Each structure stands twice: as C-alpha cells, then as structure tokens.
C-alpha cells in the first residue's frame with residue numbers, strides 16, 4: 069500500500085472528490101442490496117400464497133426507483149473519482165515536464181529520450197490508474213462486499229454467512245502473493261518498454277543514415293529483438309495476471325458449495341425459508357464483483373507502485389548545476405577564464421587544463437584548434453551547462469559565474485550551438501524564439517544580418533514557411549544562418565558562435581562577420597571555428613590543443629609566430645584561392661559554350 073502513502077499529498081488535495089465519490093459508491097452498494105430482498109419476498113409471497121397484485125406493483129416500483137438511483141450514483145462516482153485521477157495524471161505530467169526543462173545536459177547525456185518518454189506516458193498512466201480504478205476497486209470491494217456480508221448475516225443467517233466466508237482468507241493470501249510477483253514483473257516490463265521506445269525514437273531520427281548504409285534489415289532485426297523482449301516480459305506479467313481471476317472464482321465456487329450444503333440443511337430443519345436461501349445465494353453471486361475487485365486492486369496497486377518508483381527516481385535526481393546565487397543583477401563586464409583542470413562528469417580524461425585568458429567587454433575573441441581540443445568545452449562552461457570544481461575558475465564582471473542568477477547569466481548570451489536546432493514551426497517563430505511578439509521589421513533585420521533574408525523570401529510561404537519534420541527541408545547553411553539570426557535578434561551582451569559558420573561558403577562568412585562587427589559596437593563576441601578566416605579579424609585569437617592554450621595573439625602576431633595557426637591559415641588560404649580559380653575556370657568554360 070506504499071503507493072497510497074506516497075500519493076497521500078494528492079488524496080488530501082482531492083479530499084472532497086474522493087469523499088463524495090466514495091459516498092456515491094456506498095449509495096450504489098445500498099441500492100444493489102434491494103433487488104435480492106425483493107426477489108426473496110416475492111418468492112416467499114408466491115409459495116405462501118400471500119402475494120397480492122398491489123403488493124407486486126409496490127415491489128416493482130421499488131425496483132424501478134432503485135435502478136434509477138443506482139444509475140445516477142454510478143454516473144457521479146465516475147465523474148468524481150476518475151476526474152480526480154485524471155487531474156493526478158496532469159499534475160505528474162507537468163511536474164515531470166518541468167523537471168525535464170530544468171535539468172542540465174548531463175542528465176540528458178545519462179538518460180535516453182525514449183526512456184524519458186516512457187516515464188512521461190506509460191508510468192504516469194499506471195499511477196493514474198491506481199488513483200482512479202485502484203480507489204474504485206478497494207472502496208467497492210469493501211463497501212459492496214461488506215454491505216452484502218452484513219445483510220446476509222442480519223437478514224438471513226450469521227452462521228451461514230460465516231460458513232460462506234471460510235474460503236476468503238485463502239484468497240487474500242494468494243492475491244497479495246501474486247501482487248508481489250506482479251510488481252517485479254511489471255517493473256521489468258516497463259523497463260523493456262523504455263528500451264523499445266528509445267529504439268523507435270533513435271531509428272526514426274537516424275533513418276537517413278540507416279538507409280544510406282542499407283542497414284534497414286539489421287535495424288528491423290534489432291527492433292524485433294527488443295519488441296520480442298517487451299512481449300516476453302509482458303507475457304510473464306500476464307501469466308501472473310491470469311492467476312487472479314481463477315483463484316477468485318475458485319474461492320467463490322467453494323463458498324457456493326458450502327452455502328448450498330449447509331443452507332439446504334437449514335431449510336430442511338426450518339431454520340430459514342427456501343426464499344431466504346435463494347436470497348442468500350443471490351447475495352453470494354453479488355460477492356463475485358467485490359472479490360474480483362479486490363484482486364484487481366492488488367494488481368493495480370503493484371503496477372502503480374512500480375511506476376511511481378520509476379517516476380520518483382527521475383524526480384529525485386538533483387540538477388548537477390547549482391541554482392543558488394548571491395547577485396540578483398545581470399552580469400556585465402570582462403570575462404576571465406582561469407581553469408586549472410576540468411573533466412566532464414563521467415569522463416575521467418581531462419578536457420581542459422591550465423586555461424587562462426581574458427575576454428574584455430566589447431572585444432571579439434576567436435578560439436581555434438584541432439577537433440576535440442576543448443573549444444566547445446570552454447563555451448559550455450561559460451553557459452553553465454557544466455560547472456568546474458572551483459567557482460573562481462570563470463568570472464564575469466569580477467564575480468564567479470555561479471554567483472549570478474543562472475537565468476540572468478544566460479540571458480546575457482546569444483548562443484549559436486554547433487549542433488544548431490530548429491523547431492518544427494515557422495521560420496519567423498524560429499528567429500523570434502526569444503520574444504514571439506517582436507515586430508516583423510526587427511525579425512527581417514536579424515535575418516538580413518545573418519544573410520538569410522533573401523533565401524527566406526524565396527521559400528514558398530516566406531517567413532511563414534514551416535521548417536523541420538512538418539515542413540521544408542533546409543540546407544545546413546540555411547539552418548545555421550537562421551540560428552544566427554535567432555541569436556542576434558536579442559542584441560545580446562555576448563554573442564557566441566560555436567563553429568556556426570562551418571556550413572556557409574567563404575563569401576557568406578565574410579558578409580555575416582562584417583555585419584556582426586558593424587552592428588555590435590561595445591558588445592562582446594566569441595567565435596570558435598575550424599576555418600581561420602572566421603577569426604582572422606578578432607582582437608585576440610586563442611589556439612587550443614588537447615585542452616590547453618598553445619598559441620595566442622592577433623592574426624598578424626600568430627602568422628608571424630609561424631606555429632599551428634600560421635600553417636593552418638596558409639593551407640586554408642591556398643585551398644580557398646585554388647577553389648576560386650577552379651570556379652572561375654568552370655564559369656569561363658560555361659561562358660564559351
């Protein structure tokens with residue numbers, strides 16, 4: 069019953085719905101006691117020849133009234149109890165969603181999307197069932213079962229009632245044992261469903277790659293294996309499930325058997341009438357539902373408990389990024405990195421070591437280096453996606469990053485991540501993500517700066533063109549430029565372009581960088597890139613290698629130094645001029661034709 073204790077907060081909150089719902093159930097149970105009494109009396113009236121037409125009409129009137137009232141009370145308990153359980157589903161869903169939106173990237177690195185989705189759907193549904201059907205079954209089995217037993221004992225025979233109850237304890241012991249088995253099995257079945265969900269999500273997301281490699285068959289086989297596993301685990305649950313009903317029917321059968329044997333003797337010895345024995349067995353028939361309900365109750369409770377524990381596991385996960393802060397104001401000023409050593413959680417290798425540099429307010433800093441050298445790590449630390457051990461490792465305006473309210477801190481940045489993401493909505497809404505009420509002119513201006521305005525006008529519905537799964541497919545460069553427009557629109561204090569120009573051609577890169585330097589006077593820019601041309605105009609360039617700074621200076625200083633920057637820049641410049649010459653040649657040929 070732990071799940072009921074865990075859900076205590078909700079039952080207290082919905083006290084009135086549950087109290088009135090249970091009152092309605094009691095009224096239904098009382099109404100249901102009437103027909104067997106009437107049947108018994110009619111039969112005795114017939115056998116004793118005392119039944120008059122008027123008496124029969126009254127009995128029929130009572131039966132009709134009981135039927136109408138039962139109908140009304142049934143309707144209301146459903147609305148009250150199932151209504152409350154639906155509200156529980158809503159609360160749990162919202163809490164879980166809030167948790168999801170608050171958690172750090174590490175949380176998502178550790179867990180898979182399909183698994184999280186299974187928690188948010190299947191598990192919440194199971195808990196919701198416990199608070200709805202679970203309450204119904206336990207209330208109904210106690211109320212109807214209790215009322216029937218008491219009526220049997222009072223109106224017919226307490227001895228016969230006791231005899232009929234002899235098999236009941238066996239049922240309680242067995243069903244609670246099945247419940248324990250069910251809990252274990254159900255947890256495994258839900259975990260298997262999470263795996264399957266995850267596989268489906270990943271397969272759909274990766275369908276292009278799968279097709280390109282011709283891996284459809286092996287993907288289908290993987291899916292089949294997981295699907296078979298879900299079936300197998302659910303079959304095990306079903307096997308336990310299947311034990312409930314036959315056990316209950318066996319117990320009821322034993323009760324009937326005992327009642328008929330002992331009841332017949334009581335009729336023969338005139339302790340009860342034949343009509344009373346028929347009423348008694350009709351009541352016994354009415355015990356089938358409360359007993360089945362009791363079985364279902366154990367079943368639902370165990371499912372609810374397994375799912376509630378799975379949900380709690382997620383809800384109890386602490387965010388590894390602390391949210392306490394000391395400074396209410398938004399940060400402003402210079403940014404300083406002084407990192408001794410940093411490694412990503414769960415990764416023993418040092419991602420950054422001895423990294424010290426300053427980004428003065430209003431300046432542009434370029435960060436370059438080989439792939440995996442730690443460029444994005446610096447950005448992610450600055451955005452507090454991860455924290456270093458020492459709070460003073462990164463300061464902004466003279467105070468540690470984590471001294472600021474995290475919302476205020478992040479609001480200072482306009483960030484274009486490497487793996488840019490567009491929502492499945494219009495281009496307009498994607499650009500105006502920070503503030504959907506922005507004027508069209510502001511949105512167009514941001515798009516012009518990102519050199520994407522003309523492209524957008526060429527799309528079927530212009531700025532109202534829907535992108536992503538439900539709309540047009542955009543090129544990598546177009547997606548990048550829309551992401552840049554989204555970051556520029558807020559005119560952030562610090563603009564961060566994390567390898568955000570990689571998919572645009574050299575000329576577009578120059579245009580965008582010129583636009584940025586023209587409009588962002590007094591504002592800070594941080595640009596990481598693989599193409600040296602993207603940072604060549606920066607006030608300071610940092611060259612990273614294996615997590616540490618190996619060169620620093622302006623473009624000219626670094627060229628003069630003759631190190632990695634010089635070599636890479638020269639190679640890239642040569643490649644660029646060759647490409648341009650080749651382009652000219654092709655154009656010339658086309659012109660001759």
Ligand SMILES: Nc1ncnc2c1ncn2[C@@H]1O[C@H](COP(=O)(O)OP(=O)(O)OP(=O)(O)O)[C@@H](O)[C@H]1O
Nearest residue numbers: 177412413415419438439440441442443444445446
């Ligand atoms: N979330 C993470 N968890 C664990 N290790 C990570 C994580 N992100 C990056 N790393 C590791 O940290 C190191 C630095 O990665 P980072 O992404 O900063 O490199 P980068 O210079 O931005 O590379 P690229 O130019 O390819 O984007 C790499 O060895 C990488 O494997």
